Amino acid sequence: MRVLRSYVAALGLALALAGCTATTSDPGSDPGPGPSSPAPTTETEAPDPGPRPKVGECHALTFGQAVSVVGRTAPVGCRTAHTAETFLVGRLELATKAGKVRRVDSRAAQRQAGAACTSRLPRHLGRTPRELRLSMAQAVWFTPSPQRAEAGADWFRCDVVVVAAEKRLLRLPRRTRGWGDAPAIAMCATAAPGTPGFQRVTCGSRHSWVAVATVDIPGRRLPRRDAIADRMEAPCRDAARSRAGDPLDFTWSQEIPTRAQWDAGRRYGICWVPA
Helix, strand or coil, X not given: CEEEEXXXXXXXXXXXXXXXXXXXXXXXXXXXXXXXXXXXXXXXXXXXXXXXXXXXXXXXXXXXXHCCCECCCCCECCCCCCCEEEEEEEECCCEXXXXXXXXXXXXXXXXXXXXHHHHHHHHHHCXXXXXXXXXXXXXXXXXXXXXXXXXXXXXXXXXXXXXXXXXXXXXXXXXXXXXXXXXXXXXXXXXXXXXXXXXXXXXXXXXXEEEXXXXXXXXXXXXXXXXXXXXXXXXXXXXXXXXXXXXXCCEEEEECCCHHHHHCCCCEEEEEEEC
16 A cells, blocks of 8 residues: 655646636737728727627637637637537626726626636536546636727636646537546546656546545645645545555555645645556
8 A cells, every 4th residue: 555645736727717817819809000001080980899609609729718718719610620618608797886897807707707617517517516626627718808898798608628638628529518427538647646747638648647536625724735635645545445456555646735726726635546
């Protein structure tokens, strides 16, 4: 029986989204007059809020686009190669109790979109929130550009993506509803957690370790690492033993959340075993 206690930083989208301030280009936004632009006329055009996203649309997002939160990418056919599917479109509440209007890229607006998208993803994929902890599936969200918002756009769009490996998204099937139990999106790794060769990947990729359980960590403040490790030891040991051929000879690793992960909302550790 061997245990490896490790402290590994997440490579998924959730942590990247926590501090994201990047924006995607809005295909319908006005880039402003360039050197070859015609002289402006005296007529003014009405602001254009642009098209509203639709549930079921697919998108060929790059990893960089997936961690941007403002703008609207053009949809592609779901029969073609794509990495994201829109599973929810909602309306942002931008008016405050004081009668002011929040910016679409404000923290409050982004929190509203993020909470709605992450809470709805388990239902879309047909899994519980705890089960999805062991998946590489993530919810990402987009809101209109500030220019579109000023013209009246108030939507937010929730997409499901799967992080295949570091900074690379998995190509999705035509439809993802009820897809949460697919082995191809389960969380695995290329090496033991805490070692230089460790990289989080989907279990459909080449791997040598697999995530098998999570352990809740109570409290508002991040406990000491030793305290977390002690709390995780028995559940991880039991999960490893249940999968081992020999109940007296097995190995597991305990992945403890970092400070950044804790602040981003990850209040649990992950138990790993060799694949």
